[in-house]
Each structure stands twice: as C-alpha cells, then as structure tokens.
Amino acid sequence: MSSIEEIKVLVETGKSKKVAAAVQEALNDGEKAQDILDAMIASMGVVGDKFSSAEIFVPEMLIAAKSMSKGVEVLKPIMAGENSNFLGTCIMGTVAGDLHDIGKNLVVMMLESAGFDMVDLGVDVPAEKFVEAIKENDNVVLVACSGLLTTTMPALKEAVQTIKTAYPEMKVIVGGAPVTQEYANEIGADGYAPDAGSSASKAKELIGA
Amino acid sequence: MAKINFDEKELQGQGMYAFEGTWYGAPYGPIEQLSPPISPVENFKSCLAGEAYEWMPDCSCDLVDITPHCIPDVDASDYEGGIDTFGVKWVALENGLPAMVEPGKPVLKDISDWKNLAWPDVASWDWEACGKRYQEKIGDGRIKRGIMLSSYFERLISLMDFEGAAMALVEDPEEVEEFFDKLTDYHLEVVNHYKKYFDVDVIMAHDDWAAQRSPFFSINTVRTLLVPQYKRFVQHCHDLGIYFTLHSCGNGKILAPTMIEAGVDFWQLQENAMDLEEVVSLYGDTIGLESYFEVPADDTEAKAFIINKIQIMSKAKKPMISFFDLQESRSFDVRRFVYEQQRKAALAKTN
Known part of the structure; x- marks a missing residue:
C-alpha cells in the first residue's frame, strides 16, 4: 500500500x-x-x-x-503561502433562539474536512450577525444555517432572507431535524442537506466546486 | 379478552387526582378521576404482565411520573437550570424549553478522568421527607413511576459534550465501560431509595440513543457498552418487583432489539421520529411500547387522530399511551373520549 x-x-x-x-x-x-x-x-x-x-x-x-x-x-x-485548493470561507451558525450545537458542529467538521475555511458563529445567532460575518471575512462563498427546533424555524427563515437581502448572490445552505427540502425552497435557501454526511457534497455543488 | 363490558357509568367523574411536586419541573396537568370497573393499578399491572386489560393503560391518567426534587438532576434539568447530580451546570433557555447543559464547557475533556468525578452521596438526599409527601398526596390508586434522568449516554453527553461523548465510545471503550459500570452502581442505589421511600412500581430511565432521522451509534456499540449495563440495571429492578421502562427518543428503530436483549419491559418512544405502525409490527410482540401524542387542534381531526393512534397501539401486546391536549376548550370531553376508545380497544382485543 x-x-x-x-x-x-x-x-x-x-x-x-x-x-x-x-x-x-x-x-x-x-x-x-x-x-x-x-x-x-x-x-x-x-x-x-x-x-x-x-x-x-x-x-x-x-x-x-x-x-x-x-x-x-x-x-x-x-x-502556508501555497496556492492550495481551499474552497473558500463558509460562515456557519445555529439560528437565533436555538442553543443546539450538535448538528452544527458535525457539519462544521465535515465542511472543514471538505476544504472550506470555516467561521463558526456558534449558537443562538441573530440574522444580522450572519451578514456582519460575511462583511468581516474574506472570500466568503457560502453560509450554512442550522436549526433544531420547530419553534426556531421562523428564525431560520429570517436568517436566510436577511442574508439574501444583503447579499443576493450569496449561497445559503440550511439543515436541522425539522427542516425539509420543501421548507428550504419555501424560505429561499439555495440548498438543503438532510444530514452532516451529505452536507459537504451539497455545499461543494452549490459553489460549483 | 377483557371480561367486563363497557358501562356509561364508568364515565362519571370522581373529582380530580391529587399531585405532588412537579412533572419534569412543570406543573402536572389536571386529570379527572373516572369510574372504571377495576382500579387503574390493577389494570396497569395486567398490561405490564402481558395479560388482558380492561382499557389501554393511559400514562397521563393511570400513572404518576415522579420527578422528586431530592434528586439534584431534577432541578438542574427543569426550566430554571442549576447544578446536577455530578456537578454539571445546566442553563435556562429563553425559548421556554427545559434547561440544557451549558455548551462548550465539558466537565470531562478526557473520559479517563472520570475517576476524579465527585460521586454523589445518594443516601444523603432527602428521600424520606420527599417520599412521605408523595405517599400522602398520591396514595396507591395509580401506578408510581420513578424517573431517572440522564442514564448512560445522556450522562456521558452532560459530562463531555456530545462530540466528546460520541468519540469516547469508539476511541476509549474500556474507559467508558468502567465508567458505565460505576454508573450502574449509582443507578441501583437510586432504585433502592425509590423503592424504599416511594414504593414505585416502575422505573423509567432516560437515555436518548438516536436523532430524529437515525441512531447516534451502531447496534454493535449498544451491544458492547450499553446492553451489559442495562441487563444489570433491569435485573435489579425486577428483583425488587419493579418494571423497567426505557425512554429513548429519536429514530432508534434498528436499536430496539438490544432493548429486548437487555430485558427492558417497555420502550417509551418518540412516535414522530418513526413509522409507528412499522415499530408496532416489528416489536409489538416482544417489548411493551409506550407512545405519547399531541392531539390536533381541530375537534373533528382530534377525534379521528385519537381513534387511529389507539387502533395502531392496540396491535402491540403491551401498549401504553397518553395524549396531550394543548387546546383550552373543545366541543367534546377529551378525557372521556380517550377513555371510551381505550375501553373499546381493550374489549376488541383478542389476546
């Protein structure tokens, strides 16, 4: 071998x-x-x-x-200094009102392993903070929003729409136990991953990598 | 087959059931006592033993879940948070849901440090006064179920955060096994106190093994690390004449055979994470199944929903059920409607 x-x-x-x-x-x-x-x-x-x-x-x-x-x-x-094939920066967080970090952490690991430079905003992240993070970081190509609770699904919608209003071209991927492809479409997300395992391939697909 | 035909007089109210303390930190919901042909305890025990019952046992009416404040875990994991049995800090949530462990600050970064944990002095908790209050209020008219929060994997999560706990299972299985072994000793001691001071009929251990869509870990991991512990835990309960229920949320369908191997009497499952009919069909003959449902808001839909769920659950040999109704007013009496359907299901049952 x-x-x-x-x-x-x-x-x-x-x-x-x-x-x-x-x-x-x-x-x-x-x-x-x-x-x-x-x-x-x-x-x-x-x-x-x-x-x-x-x-x-x-x-x-x-x-x-x-x-x-x-x-x-x-x-x-x-x-360091080499022109490696890192895919760009991805901002990730669990949306406002939701303190669950397990799913988010798994996705952070998988996206990092796939070649993204991850900026983890943590849990209970207000919609505006995603936008600020896009401004503050270089080469942001993707935002990933997680929500575990049915009660925080409106916050997921708010996050996606706030990001899209500020950065219409920014790709946004969503996921979490109550989230479905239909809901992702409804709130205007570009992509949905049903689990951490598939998040990396979906994220790469969204940015055309 | 159930022997006693249904009589409308069974629907007569006898006042409200008394409660003591709180249910997982929240007030108990009001439950009206009806006039069934036998006592709820007698009926429940027939079901627990796999024998014919007069109505499908209802965990919200015929049984009292006991979450006594003498156990530090109870107050820590309620709505205000606090310090649990092993010194872990739980924090209140603004969204009104029960407290959770403060994320990102694990007490154990390495499972091999578990030996440094301060183990609780179970006997020093105020079991006697707490038990006395429950016995005086609740009496013996209903089944008493002692709740044990954070049994094994949940305890590991509370100490190590989820990622640390999950990795420890496959990276340091020997250390995890030793820790779980010691944890079983602790569980048996808690059970002894529940028996002595509350005279419980059932112990329900909480241990979530799955997420909404799939198990956290493989069936081999469960067989290696959890089944031996549950066997000892369950056997100890059985030796004291106590039945054992495992509350395990998520889609843990493929792990259910290990519960059966461990001797668990009932699985309290999360029905909306699985196909309930499939679960009943797969396991309804070999393990008791308990499911709880939120009744839909619309009255017509609510009636059809209740009938449907009772019909599905009645295909299990040992079913238990409960309905939660969040509506303030209804065009029908939910308590009586549910009871009547539970009676009809029992009368129609052929085993």
Whole structure:
C-alpha cells in the first residue's frame, strides 16, 4: 500500500493517533503536501457517504474528522503561502433562539474536512450577525444555517432572507431535524442537506466546486 | 379478552387526582378521576404482565411520573437550570424549553478522568421527607413511576459534550465501560431509595440513543457498552418487583432489539421520529411500547387522530399511551373520549 493510500485508510477508520506520523512519513518519502491533502479530503467524502447510508454513525464520522485535522496540522506549515485548493470561507451558525450545537458542529467538521475555511458563529445567532460575518471575512462563498427546533424555524427563515437581502448572490445552505427540502425552497435557501454526511457534497455543488 | 363490558357509568367523574411536586419541573396537568370497573393499578399491572386489560393503560391518567426534587438532576434539568447530580451546570433557555447543559464547557475533556468525578452521596438526599409527601398526596390508586434522568449516554453527553461523548465510545471503550459500570452502581442505589421511600412500581430511565432521522451509534456499540449495563440495571429492578421502562427518543428503530436483549419491559418512544405502525409490527410482540401524542387542534381531526393512534397501539401486546391536549376548550370531553376508545380497544382485543 502506498503511503497516501495508508493515510486514506487511517483517516477513514479514524486512527487519529497514527495519522500525523503517516503524513510526515509520506512527506519524507517525497509525496506532495497537496496530494496528501486531496487524498484526505477524498477519504472524508467516503466517510460522509457511509454516514448518509447508515453504514457508519456519528462516533465514526467524528473520529475520521479528528484524524484528518491531525493530518492537516502537519501539512499547514508546509502549505502556508501555497496556492492550495481551499474552497473558500463558509460562515456557519445555529439560528437565533436555538442553543443546539450538535448538528452544527458535525457539519462544521465535515465542511472543514471538505476544504472550506470555516467561521463558526456558534449558537443562538441573530440574522444580522450572519451578514456582519460575511462583511468581516474574506472570500466568503457560502453560509450554512442550522436549526433544531420547530419553534426556531421562523428564525431560520429570517436568517436566510436577511442574508439574501444583503447579499443576493450569496449561497445559503440550511439543515436541522425539522427542516425539509420543501421548507428550504419555501424560505429561499439555495440548498438543503438532510444530514452532516451529505452536507459537504451539497455545499461543494452549490459553489460549483 | 377483557371480561367486563363497557358501562356509561364508568364515565362519571370522581373529582380530580391529587399531585405532588412537579412533572419534569412543570406543573402536572389536571386529570379527572373516572369510574372504571377495576382500579387503574390493577389494570396497569395486567398490561405490564402481558395479560388482558380492561382499557389501554393511559400514562397521563393511570400513572404518576415522579420527578422528586431530592434528586439534584431534577432541578438542574427543569426550566430554571442549576447544578446536577455530578456537578454539571445546566442553563435556562429563553425559548421556554427545559434547561440544557451549558455548551462548550465539558466537565470531562478526557473520559479517563472520570475517576476524579465527585460521586454523589445518594443516601444523603432527602428521600424520606420527599417520599412521605408523595405517599400522602398520591396514595396507591395509580401506578408510581420513578424517573431517572440522564442514564448512560445522556450522562456521558452532560459530562463531555456530545462530540466528546460520541468519540469516547469508539476511541476509549474500556474507559467508558468502567465508567458505565460505576454508573450502574449509582443507578441501583437510586432504585433502592425509590423503592424504599416511594414504593414505585416502575422505573423509567432516560437515555436518548438516536436523532430524529437515525441512531447516534451502531447496534454493535449498544451491544458492547450499553446492553451489559442495562441487563444489570433491569435485573435489579425486577428483583425488587419493579418494571423497567426505557425512554429513548429519536429514530432508534434498528436499536430496539438490544432493548429486548437487555430485558427492558417497555420502550417509551418518540412516535414522530418513526413509522409507528412499522415499530408496532416489528416489536409489538416482544417489548411493551409506550407512545405519547399531541392531539390536533381541530375537534373533528382530534377525534379521528385519537381513534387511529389507539387502533395502531392496540396491535402491540403491551401498549401504553397518553395524549396531550394543548387546546383550552373543545366541543367534546377529551378525557372521556380517550377513555371510551381505550375501553373499546381493550374489549376488541383478542389476546
């Protein structure tokens, strides 16, 4: 097995304690940092698909994301200044009135693993704060809004519409237990992901990556 | 088959049931006592034992959920928040929903630190006075169900946040197993006190294993880490003559076989996360099923809804049901309508 293939397996199986050493070894063997990063992103795509099809569950997805971040830590100093293929910045938050962060955190990990530079606004985020974050950050290509409660669905609508009013071209993706594709369409969101596993592929599709 | 034919006199009211304390931090809803042919306790125990019952047991009327304030978890997780049994801070929410653990500040960052936790001195809680108040108010006319909040995975979440808890299950299963083992010792001690001071008939442990659409973890994880603990927990209850209900929300359909393996008597499920008819069809013969429903606002729709849900649930061998009605006024008496349908369902039942 090539060193890159080995890294892919380590990420997919969530061996976070071994990934950093394997990445360093691959670099020592002459592999390019960008190729290693691409391999890890591809692995996380596989992990997302397995999660969506209930082949794996939240713990396995989390440890895979953690493993990838260990590998990225090794690559970061090497890739600083390189024209890497990061997809752009994504602003994410749970909407106003909702303190639930589990789904949001899972999506942050999956989007980060897919190559987005994530800005996590946390929970209970007022609509205007999403707009401020777009202004304050560079290269924002996507906003992701999460809502777990049926009672906070109006806040989700307000967030999407406030963002769209300020930035009509900005892509907005929504998700959360009570949210459906129909509701996403109704409130003017560009995309909807039913689970964290599929959020990365949907996000990439929205920005044309 | 149920033996006693329905008589209109059963619908006669006998005043309101008395309650003590609060229900998960909220006031108990008013419940009118009717005139059934046998006592709710007798009827309930027939159902619990898998025998014929005279009406489908109603958890909002025939049973009292006990959430006593002597257990620190109860006040911490109510609407105002506080410090729970293991020293974790819960915070009140502005949206009126029950408190939740303050996010982002886990007490345990590494599961191996669980040994440093200050374990509660269960015997020092004011069980005696609390139990006395309940016994005086509630008496023995209804089934008493002692509630145990945050059993295993929920406790792990409260201590480590969700992500930390989920990762610990697969990264440090040995440590989790040791922690759960110690947690079972704690649970058994709480059960002993519930039995001694409240004389409970049922213990209901809370442990959500699934999100709205799918389980949090695999069935193998449940079999490895949770089933052995639940077996010991449930067996201890059975040894004391107490039935065991597991409250587990979300779409945990594929995990239900593990509840059966653990000896759980009843699964209190979240019906709107699953296809209820499918769940009844899959598991209705092997585990008791309890479901609760919010009655629709429209009166005509409400009646059809109640009939439909009772019909679905009556296909289970051991069903329990409850309806919550948030409307202030109705063109019909919901309590009596539900009771009559529950009686009809029992009379029509052939097992």
